[in-house]
Amino acid sequence: MSVDSTRRDCPGHGSASTSGRERYNPGMTERMCPRCGAANPPAGMNCVACGERFPQKVDRKTWPILVRLSLWGLPSRASAWAFVWICVAGMLGSLAYGFVDWWFFPIAGLFVPAALAYYLSLRWVDENSSWR
Numbered sequence: 563m564s565v566d567s568t569r570r571d572c573p574g575h576g577s578a579s580t581s582g583r584e585r586y587n588p589g590m591t592e593r594m595c596p597r598c599g600a601a602n603p604p605a606g607m608n609c610v611a612c613g614e615r616f617p618q619k620v621d622r623k624t625w626p627i628l629v630r631l632s633l634w635g636l637p638s639r640a641s642a643w644a645f646v647w648i649c650v651a652g653m654l655g656s657l658a659y660g661f662v663d664w665w666f667f668p669i670a671g672l673f674v675p676a677a678l679a680y681y682l683s684l685r686w687v688d689e690n691s692s693w694r
């Protein structure tokens with residue numbers, strides 16, 4: 563008779579599945595695919611379901627140095643746009659005043675790369691990162 567040795571729950575050897583440490587945590591770590599909506603592990607670069615490449619959310623600390631210099635101290639997209647327009651307005655104003663005092667022509671020229679730097683940096687953040 564071996565009925566005694568069927569199953570005896572030993573308190574010291576509880577089943578390992580109840581540890582709960584590796585419990586799946588929906589909403590906390592997974593990221594949703596923007597195309598198909600599938601849940602993906604956070605480390606993945608591409609969607610496991612459809613292969614869509616995730617937009618890389620680059621932290622502001624990892625922006626290229628030129629972008630960071632251009633957008634130094636600008637917390638938002640709106641303020642960056644404001645600087646673009648300030649530079650454009652400054653360029654147009656200097657250009658107009660250049661007909662009165664030709665010294666303002668080169669000053670107008672200085673506004674061009676400034677406006678361009680703000681605009682290109684703004685576009686870079688739009689495509690590669692996010693405003694936070």
Ligand SMILES: [Zn+2]
Nearest residue numbers: 595598609612
């Ligand atoms: Zn997908």
